[in-house]
Amino acid sequence: MSGQTPPTRTLLTHEALIKSSLEELPTVVFPALFKEVFAGRHTNLLKAMVAAWPFPCLPVGPLIKKPNLETLQALLDGVDMRLTREFHPRCLMTPFETFSITQCLISQRDFDFFSCSHNLFKLKHLEIRGMILYALDLMPLRGLLQKVADTLEFLDFQWCRMKDSQINALLPALSQCTHLNQINFYHNDFSMSTLKELLQHTANWSKMNVEQCPAPLQCYNELGHVSVERFVQLCQELMYTLRAIRQPKSISFATDSCHKCCKPCVYDQDPILCSCFQ
Numbered sequence: 001m002s003g004q005t006p007p008t009r010t011l012l013t014h015e016a017l018i019k020s021s022l023e024e025l026p027t028v029v030f031p032a033l034f035k036e037v038f039a040g041r042h043t044n045l046l047k048a049m050v051a052a053w054p055f056p057c058l059p060v061g062p063l064i065k066k067p068n069l070e071t072l073q074a075l076l077d078g079v080d081m082r083l084t085r086e087f088h089p090r091c092l093m094t095p096f097e098t099f100s101i102t103q104c105l106i107s108q109r110d111f112d113f114f115s116c117s118h119n120l121f122k123l124k125h126l127e128i129r130g131m132i133l134y135a136l137d138l139m140p141l142r143g144l145l146q147k148v149a150d151t152l153e154f155l156d157f158q159w160c161r162m163k164d165s166q167i168n169a170l171l172p173a174l175s176q177c178t179h180l181n182q183i184n185f186y187h188n189d190f191s192m193s194t195l196k197e198l199l200q201h202t203a204n205w206s207k208m209n210v211e212q213c214p215a216p217l218q219c220y221n222e223l224g225h226v227s228v229e230r231f232v233q234l235c236q237e238l239m240y241t242l243r244a245i246r247q248p249k250s251i252s253f254a255t256d257s258c259h260k261c262c263k264p265c266v267y268d269q270d271p272i273l274c275s276c277f278q
């Protein structure tokens, strides 16, 4: 028994027609169609859809299950096309308020490209999670943060494995992001001195509600295991450092997941240790 063909699949057989009529397509059709186009790697149509995307947010993170550079490139080309069209009366362009890219590989070129996109100048929500950044030059990202300093409210850099030099490069821009109310830097590799430096650049974060930072590298012994004594002592010291600057509402420091029980040690008001230490 043949089931009914989903309408988006039917539409995809007429790729050229869709491309030419994207402006007239009902906005309600866009999300489902985009999913099909993304999954089917119809890169030309993908570019055109990003360029004509009618919503302020384009959540592509959940769609990228396996890194696919061709699809990612098409996505970035679409952002570029949006940028080009911005100069037309298009009064049709809505700058993105949310940009989320998670768990994929990215080249320096692609990273530079999206960081420089003028279409992201009103971002409120920036999520770059699970993208390994330690080998990249983050100066373009600093430029992006400076550009969105007046609008950015949410910043997620979890699992990026940034190094000291990289977060240090971002500090001048981060300190200007005075509307931030939530940040997550868990699973990056920062030393104690860099974490202190980071906190000292946050005096203007008066709207901050929730801050999540990695525990300093000095918490781990030479085998990569957490030393509880050092973890507690260093996190306490970081709390004192921050409280001398401003009163945080909620801040926590977390280690990487334990090798044995897969849980982190988290220092909030008090230390919550992984199962192995309880």
Ligand SMILES: [Zn+2]
Pocket: 258, 259, 260, 261, 262, 263, 274, 275, 276, 277
């Ligand atoms: Zn454990």
